[in-house]
Amino acid sequence: MTSVNAKPILSIVAPCYNEEESVSEFVRRAAAAARACAGSNFEIVLVDDGSKDGTWNLIESLSLVVPQIVGVRLLRNYGHQMAATAGLTTASGERVLLIDADLQDPPELVSDMMAVMDQGADVVYGRRIRRNGETWFKRMTAAAFYRMLSQLASVQIPQDTGDFRLMNRRITDILVAMPEQHRFIRGMVSWIGGRQVALDYERDARFAGVTKYPFLKMVRFAVDALTSFSTAPLRISTYVGMGTAMVALVMLVYSLFRWVSGATIEGWASLMVALTFFSAIQLIALGVIGEYLGRMVQQGKGRPSFIIDHVMRRETALGEGIVAPKKKTSTAARTRSKAY
Ligand code: UDP
Numbered sequence: 617m618t619s620v621n622a623k624p625i626l627s628i629v630a631p632c633y634n635e636e637e638s639v640s641e642f643v644r645r646a647a648a649a650a651r652a653c654a655g656s657n658f659e660i661v662l663v664d665d666g667s668k669d670g671t672w673n674l675i676e677s678l679s680l681v682v683p684q685i686v687g688v689r690l691l692r693n694y695g696h697q698m699a700a701t702a703g704l705t706t707a708s709g710e711r712v713l714l715i716d717a718d719l720q721d722p723p724e725l726v727s728d729m730m731a732v733m734d735q736g737a738d739v740v741y742g743r744r745i746r747r748n749g750e751t752w753f754k755r756m757t758a759a760a761f762y763r764m765l766s767q768l769a770s771v772q773i774p775q776d777t778g779d780f781r782l783m784n785r786r787i788t789d790i791l792v793a794m795p796e797q798h799r800f801i802r803g804m805v806s807w808i809g810g811r812q813v814a815l816d817y818e819r820d821a822r823f824a825g826v827t828k829y830p831f832l833k834m835v836r837f838a839v840d841a842l843t844s845f846s847t848a849p850l851r852i853s854t855y856v857g858m859g860t861a862m863v864a865l866v867m868l869v870y871s872l873f874r875w876v877s878g879a880t881i882e883g884w885a886s887l888m889v890a891l892t893f894f895s896a897i898q899l900i901a902l903g904v905i906g907e908y909l910g911r912m913v914q915q916g917k918g919r920p921s922f923i924i925d926h927v928m929r930r931e932t933a934l935g936e937g938i939v940a941p942k943k944k945t946s947t948a949a950r951t952r953s954k955a956y
């Protein structure tokens with residue numbers, strides 16, 4: 617029997633935000649998939665990203681049935697990428713699978729991913745050949761976003777991939793040690809390099825509930841991705857500035873001509889157009905610069921990216937099966953408030 621201190625062969629990390637309807641089914645399928653390739657020597661790290669529903673209670677009670685569960689509770693909602701990072705810092709397995717808890721990505725794919733990794737890959741990432749159950753709008757914006765990102769990003773980030781991926785310990789350690797605060801995990805993993813192999817799969821509809829990525833969160837995610845991996849927007853504003861300077865020159869010549877011919881008062885309309893046009897361009901350029909500056913200020917503060925309230929781990933040996941709980945606290949080893 618493996619002791620709890622031995623490194624698990626596989627860690628499955630899943631961020632959960634208000635996922636009480638999906639978590640049980642997720643644990644059932646993830647545990648079965650993990651068992652198929654790691655026996656009982658695995659762990660399932662469930663990160664509760666400040667859920668407002670019964671997700672945490674469910675994680676606690678599920679851990680009584682599945683001793684491989686490690687529950688990580690964050691102090692508030694820090695967002696998907698932070699919750700995933702919190703899970704990665706906690707995971708101790710030799711290989712780590714990052715997956716959403718809503719069962720859009722099939723946990724069963726892990727055995728194929730493990731097989732590809734056995735051939736020497738450092739990262740095996742899922743590539744979505746089809747996305748079921750997502751709105752036309754979501755698919756369109758996602759496709760446009762990935763294409764734009766691949767044009768602008770300073771590293772090649774594979775298209776149509778999410779964070780669903782298996783990483784080896786080395787890549788996981790490097791990823792966790794990267795100090796940036798605005799984290800775009802799939803980009804950061806691409807940046808690290810090594811042998812990264814795609815595995816095609818069909819993305820299912822959510823098992824239950826609705827997306828936790830409403831439109832504004834999606835926009836913020838896209839801005840994070842772009843500004844973390846490209847300085848092209850800064851350059852674009854310079855180009856746009858140069859372009860409009862040309863237009864301004866033409867306008868100047870035109871205005872002088874009008875002035876000389878004594879018809880200046882008529883220029884009010886064109887003046888207003890030019891004024892609003894240039895003001896808009898300037899504000900956009902300032903906004904872009906501000907976006908990068910804001911990131912520097914945040915990074916400069918050096919605040920932790922998230923705070924772990926506590927980690928709940930069964931003290932029983934892995935693979936011992938179901939152990940009846942005595943008291944709630946006796947079944948869990950708790951580490952309080954850790955900042956990262
Ligand atoms: N999630 C999270 N924190 C958040 C938003 C989402 O931990 O603030 C989790 C969520 O529970 C899910 C995963 O991140 O397991 C992906 O979110 P979702 O399925 O809502 O995104 P979508 O698949 O619609 O892009």
Ligand code: MG
Binds near residue numbers: 720822
């Ligand atoms: Mg989802």
